[in-house]
Amino acid sequence: MSVAENLARIQKQIVISALKAGRNPASVRLIAVTKNVSAARAMESVAAGVADLGENRVQELCNKYPAVAGARWHMIGHLQSNKVKYIIGKVTLVHSLDRWSLALEINRRSQEAGLVTPVLVQVNVAGESTKFGLPVDEVTDFVTEAAGLPGVSIQGLMTIAPLVENPEEVRPVFRRLKQMAEGLKEIPGVKMEQLSMGMTNDFQVAVEEGSTMVRIGTAIFGSRH
Numbered sequence: 001m002s003v004a005e006n007l008a009r010i011q012k013q014i015v016i017s018a019l020k021a022g023r024n025p026a027s028v029r030l031i032a033v034t035k036n037v038s039a040a041r042a043m044e045s046v047a048a049g050v051a052d053l054g055e056n057r058v059q060e061l062c063n064k065y066p067a068v069a070g071a072r073w074h075m076i077g078h079l080q081s082n083k084v085k086y087i088i089g090k091v092t093l094v095h096s097l098d099r100w101s102l103a104l105e106i107n108r109r110s111q112e113a114g115l116v117t118p119v120l121v122q123v124n125v126a127g128e129s130t131k132f133g134l135p136v137d138e139v140t141d142f143v144t145e146a147a148g149l150p151g152v153s154i155q156g157l158m159t160i161a162p163l164v165e166n167p168e169e170v171r172p173v174f175r176r177l178k179q180m181a182e183g184l185k186e187i188p189g190v191k192m193e194q195l196s197m198g199m200t201n202d203f204q205v206a207v208e209e210g211s212t213m214v215r216i217g218t219a220i221f222g223s224r225h
């Protein structure tokens with residue numbers, strides 16, 4: 001299957017899942033995850049209509065950034081503080097804000113550049129020790145504090161669900177993230193409009209549960225090696 005065929009199939013699945021949940025399909029944005037994919041393949045997805053690309057490593061993002069024209073770039077992976085300087089002004093959204101030191105660094109570098117960087121707070125909903133993300137019980141305090149940083153604009157939450165065979169098993173994870181976002185809306189200076197959740201294995205369930213951004217790699221580009 002070509003990238004364009006894969007995209008067409010996925011877009012259709014997103015529409016079906018959104019409608020099943022009574023949602024507007026246009027409220028779900030597809031982010032094509034291009035990690036381990038060549039710039040040429042990434043460009044194929046842009047040519048097929050994808051507007052948003054995601055990378056989980058800074059170096060790969062910076063390498064492809066000049067080569068792929070006309071895309072919005074998302075930083076979706078764990079971000080080291082010493083690499084923040086390379087992506088400020090390049091990325092449209094950082095999905096992986098998961099600690100205070102990183103919030104301070106994004107704030108500092110953004111202010112130096114005269115920018116405000118949109119971010120999502122990554123939550124480790126399932127409490128997996130192998131995953132990054134804030135523990136659920138720390139999110140409210142963190143968001144309240146980070147809302148006071150002028151160089152950072154909180155747009156919502158992100159999570160990576162546990163890898164399971166049957167995506168129904170992770171439905172409660174997505175539901176929980178949505179509930180958390182509802183509870184955080186009242187915090188001054190915070191937008192809770194974006195929920196980044198859902199990958200190749202579970203995006204349909206995530207869309208049914210309110211995802212506004214699905215991050216999909218394998219189903220578009222094939223499996224990575």
Ligand SMILES: *Cc1c(COP(=O)(O)O)cnc(C)c1O
Binds near residue numbers: 033199215
């Ligand atoms: C790799 C990756 C994805 C995409 O995963 P697939 O299963 O290939 O769709 C999504 N989000 C993050 C944070 C990733 O690192």
